Amino acid sequence: MTTLQSARPARTGVGPVDPGGVSGSSLGLITTALVVGGFAIGTTEFVTMGLLPQIAHGLGLTIPTAGHTISAYAVGVVVGAPLVAFFGSRLPRRGLALGLMGIFVAGNVASAVATSYESLVLARFLAGLPHGAFFGASALIVAACAPDHLKGRAISRVMLGIPIANMVGVPTATWLGQELGWRSAYWLVAGLAVLTIALVAWWVPATPGNSRASGRTELAALRNPQLWLTLAVASVGFGGMFAMYSYIAPTVTEVTGLGQRAVPWFLLAYGVGGIVGSLLGGRLADWSVLRGLVLSLVGVGSALALFAVTSQWAVSALATLFLVSVLATA
Incomplete structure (x- = not known):
């Protein structure tokens, strides 16, 4: 785990990270930036389910066949988490979060412009790759920035993106997709992801990765x-x-x-x-x-x-x- 002393602030409004953690207001900004990312991920995960008839009609598919796009996203989630654990354990946490959001933007933009079943399945797989790893990186970031007595609370708060998305983001994106076409829902998610990139770059301090970690060690739990x-x-x-x-x-x-x-x-x-x-x-x-x-x-x-x-x-x-x-x- 990265020590608090080694976490240096971004060249933004975030103040220095001292051994007791960042200030309460800075921790709130850090958490907000990461929650927005979780909100975007939660929205794209479930909005396809609400727009399945529109997607099927738009691409000339049966509804069961269109449902394969949901499976493709799930496969991306399953594949992405261990891959990032293997290759990204030593990467700086903020840089990792930004990179994952970049892949997420690409996957959702590709979903919005997909013109065939095959291209949409591939796009949804790509969008699913950062899912689990982003939440893992977010938890490590807030754990490094929060004081010891607030670590548990900070980690729980950064996970609020999914339930908030289910309550607000998914119904809203579904309504938007019904009114403006199913592609608009993915454009909305891509916009939220771009906003996340800006907020993370501006508010989240640079948090080094674990220099002692290795991909083999990270995957040892699979045994x-x-x-x-x-x-x-x-x-x-x-x-x-x-x-x-x-x-x-x-x-x-x-x-x-x-x-x-x-x-x-x-x-x-x-x-x-x-x-x-x-x-x-x-x-x-x-x-x-x-x-x-x-x-x-x-x-x-x-x-x-x-x-x-x-x-x-x-x-x-x-x-x-x-x-x-x-x-x-x-």
């Missing part, structure tokens, strides 16, 4: 069977939820029988449920991590089975989707 067991549980346990949510737009329009303008409201319900679930998850973890996980998994499975029935009616579908989100994030 731990417990890691693979955890990944298997998460994949099986929450795969059903993502499969359902990926096709929420056609479900709302074709099963529930509502118009496309209703889709953002369902996405908003999912986002609010995620906030509630995060708060509930903290309480469950304090009670018992294992029991909380079991309750969450059983609850998600039950709620998904219920959604198969309730999705035919608007109010019950909305309520059940909210419940799925609460239980999935708890």
Whole structure:
């Protein structure tokens, strides 16, 4: 871990980093810059789900085929994180965050101008590559800048981009995509990413990487069977939820029988449920991590089975989707 003494400020308004961490106002600016990036990432991750019918129509695809673009982004996330861990462990954290956002901009611009199924799949894969690594770099940056007694809080705050995106960014980008065309949603995300680059360059101090780290060391965790067991549980346990949510737009329009303008409201319900679930998850973890996980998994499975029935009616579908989100994030 980088020492606080080695972190020097950017040539901007950020003050010096002393052994006690940066000032409260500077830490707030640093966190804000990184949260904006997380907000952009969270928005692009889920907005495709809300615009799947429009994307399919625009490229002349079936909805299931258009759904492969969601899978391409997910594959990018899975591939990108270990690649960056292997090659980027020694890189300066601010420079790494800026580079990742640059790739993210390229992926979303490519998504906005894609003219074929193949080009959109490739663009979504590219956009997914920086996903996990950006959050990792963000956590390391705020940990290096925050005083010891605020490190945990600072790291938790920098992760707020995803839930805020689910509650605000995804419904807004979906509405924009419906009104101006699905490409506009990706242009919006690209703009947010450019803003993130500017804020990180201006507000985030230069934070050196770990000179003693090596790619082989970073990937050593992959030898731990417990890691693979955890990944298997998460994949099986929450795969059903993502499969359902990926096709929420056609479900709302074709099963529930509502118009496309209703889709953002369902996405908003999912986002609010995620906030509630995060708060509930903290309480469950304090009670018992294992029991909380079991309750969450059983609850998600039950709620998904219920959604198969309730999705035919608007109010019950909305309520059940909210419940799925609460239980999935708890």
